[in-house]
Amino acid sequence: MSAPGEGAARFGDTELPREQHDALRRATRLQWIGIAYLLSCVVVVFVVMGSSQAMKVAWVEDLLSLVPPLVFLASLRSIRRPHSPERPYGHHRAIGSAHLASAVALFGMGAFMVFDSGSGLLKAEHPPIGTYQLLGQTVWAGWVMIAAMVYTGAGPVILGHLKKPLAETLHDKVLWADADMNAADWRTAAAAILGILGIGVGWWWADSVAALIIAASIVKDGVTGIKNALRDLMDGEARTHDDERTHxxxxxxxxxxxxxxxxxxxxxxxxxxxxxxxxxxxxxxxxxxxxxxxxxxxxxxxxxxxxxxxxxxxxxxxxxxxxxxxxxxx
Missing domain, CATH: 3.30.70.1350 (Cation efflux protein, cytoplasmic domain)
Known part of the structure; x- marks a missing residue:
């Protein structure tokens, strides 16, 4: 076990070794960077999404992606508090509560979007994609949407791969779930792009199908998160940071x-x-x-x-x- 460093941070009464102290600082910094980036994604997608169902679901996913980093930062304040007679085990379960809260938010919104997207498909809605006037040229709005999806898909993948080793070092399941979601965001962008291109070639159903695929992935993340969070909160045997096996x-x-x-x-x-x-x-x-x-x-x-x-x-x-x-x- 690595030795604690001078001025090391604490989780309650436990002083973190230097490696974990540095990992916590990097993770906190990445979360703030991620929040700023995700806010820009929310604005960009909202501006260009038009009536596309896939873009609408991608926008909702960008909003939901803000939940894990926010609850991670909020839970750190509770975790650092020492134990007391009223809280003899300390406040460490705040991370488990945060894990459950973010998973429930994912599942709830994902389920709603599955219903919304499915309704659009059953009603055979034909979402129109118009044009923009840029520098005196008429540009199909679909290209602008695709550019937005490339912007929103690339950043989270990079952030996710940076967060994963930190989540393992800290044994932080909220950070791991956040990183795993970020690393898979390219699939959301790819599905939305395919839906937009489908509309462009006359496949009216492509947009709703892409939206359903994105919404289903949100539901899957939510169900997995709820299952893993409840296992810990109900005192299941300790497992690895990714919940793949017994620790x-x-x-x-x-x-x-x-x-x-x-x-x-x-x-x-x-x-x-x-x-x-x-x-x-x-x-x-x-x-x-x-x-x-x-x-x-x-x-x-x-x-x-x-x-x-x-x-x-x-x-x-x-x-x-x-x-x-x-x-x-x-």
Whole structure:
């Protein structure tokens, strides 16, 4: 584990190591840059979208893309507050609440846009695309829309790829969901461009189909986010930042717990509180165990990683049910 640096930031009572401190600063800076950029995208698309259903849904997605960075920045204020008798576990679950809030917003608006786009397709609406007068030349408005989509599609992809390694370093699921959404924004732009070109060649249905594809991707992101956020808020076993598998630290903790000679068997229960983990270790001792030995084992486990901020070691005569006693398979 990297050592804390001078003036390092904190998540509650946990001082961040230098690597995480620097990652947090970069992530915060990127979020502010992203918000400014997304606001410009919202304005650009609104100005040029006309009656295109695909452009309308792309504009809504740009609005929704503001939610994750805003809740990320807002949750940081709560997370930094120390624990208290009223909040014995601190305020780390603010990140989980933020994750759920942004996912619900995505799902709700995405579902509405699926209905709206589907209605347009069933009604066989034929969205007109007019012309602009630019520098004395008549220009098809579709080309202006396509240029807007290129502008709104390129920036988020770059931001997303910059945010992903920071999300892994910080174990920040809101930042990861935001980065994942950003990195996939090219698909929204591509779908909208295809819809516009479809109208240009006379395929009136292309616009609504493109809108449905974009709206469906928003719904998918929302459903995935809700499922993952609820798992953490309901004390599911700690998983990696991308929720793909059980976190490797769970196995490392189990191995460390079985290290001392006085431990006959051990099991662990690890829950994700946001950026940090709460760890309960149950050990079956071979004989009477001293308090100092239990405290030494807890300290040894805490040193495995900066995220292990709350480690409790409890001696038991038998291991409880429904706790991790074997290596995780994923």
């Amino acid at each position: 490797p630290l769970v196995g490392a903790i189990l191995t460390a717990a079985r290290g001392p000679a006085w431990v006959a068997d051990a099991a662990v229960r690890v829950r994700d509180q946001g950026h940090l983990f709460h760890v309960e270790v149950f050990v079956v001792p071979t004989a009477t165990v001293a308090v100092a030995d239990l405290e030494a084992l807890a300290a040894r486990i805490s040193e495995l990683d900066w995220k292990l901020h709350d480690v409790v070691v409890a001696p038991v005569s038998r291991l409880p049910d429904a706790v991790r006693s074997t290596p995780a398979s994923g």
